[in-house]
Amino acid sequence: MSRSNLFFLAVAVGAIAMAFWYRQQVFQEKPVPTTPKLAFVTGGSGPYWQLTAEGARAAAKSLDCELDVELPQDDESLDQQMTILTRLNLDKLDGVALSPLDAEGQTNMINRIQQQTNVVTFDSDAPHSMRRGHVGTSNYGAGGICARLVAEALPDGGDVLVLMANLTKENMIDRKSGFEETLNKPPAEGAEEKSTPQYNIVGFLIDTGDATISKQNIKVTLKSHPELACIVGMNSQHAAIIMDVLKEVDKLGKIKVVTFDAEPAALEGIEAGNIYATIAQDPYKYGFEATRMLSTLSRSGADELPIVGGGTVNINAEPIRQNELKEFKDRLLARTTKPEKPKDVKN
Incomplete structure (x- = not known):
């Protein structure tokens, strides 16, 4: 074989080797984390959101996850929530739980995050996004x-x-x-209009x-x-x-x-x-189940979810009248919360 042919053969072999290496780097499965690192992003810092965060922290503790709770300073502030989302270091996260404040407007953002890590919504959903699951009520x-x-x-x-x-x-x-x-x-058939x-x-x-x-x-x-x-x-x-x-x-x-x-x-x-x-509603359980779902996804992958529609955990809402108040309060005693300091977000 001539020297020029040997040179081209060496180049071809090198190119094949480089292509194989690149494919392995790009398409290899992400290693299963022993302690998943998760972010939990609420829609505000009021008492309701504090309960979701308390549930998330309880789940993270029981499931051996590292959890970063992110609470916008003001309730319902889309600008503050979007600022928090853009600051997340997705390369170091195995999952993000989010309560989206604008279902349609945040769909593209959720899709971009999902391309890098798992996303689960809670309380409010973004059903047209690529999120992996949702926890909430009807x-x-x-x-x-x-x-x-x-x-x-x-x-x-x-x-x-x-x-x-x-x-x-x-x-x-x-x-x-x-x-x-x-x-x-409309009234039932046969009912008197009066x-x-x-x-x-x-x-x-x-x-x-x-x-x-x-x-x-x-x-x-x-x-x-x-x-x-x-x-x-x-x-x-x-x-x-x-x-x-x-x-x-x-x-x-x-x-x-x-x-x-x-x-x-x-x-x-x-x-x-x-x-x-x-x-x-049960915001504590929203936080707990969203964190549990992310833990499962990061450790077990998509096989744990239904093929169609991702995973959904439906938690019923409950009417509380005066005669039901005492029993409801008794159930709340086990869920005393210590308020989390909201993030100081500057737009």
């Missing part, structure tokens, strides 16, 4: 429960105001749909998580609808806001109130008879 069903509580509180019907932080989160969109469709459900109470939803008012805007929404509505019979708070912060405004205008106990989540203000309002009921 918010359409929770909205239906809320509507039935309004019907219990107002058996004769009346004007109803609904407060909402936003309509960008998947859970809020579903919650609104379930509420509206259940409350406006006996069917009429409910008039005077508005679904958005406050972007801002207490000042929410209070103003209530006050303006009370002036424009003096016969307002019920106020519904669709987010955890609304119970305290509604109680403050109704106390200020001397209407505590005169307007029925239905809220979401087991915030202290909601439970105190129920005990005092100023809130008819609240719909309790």
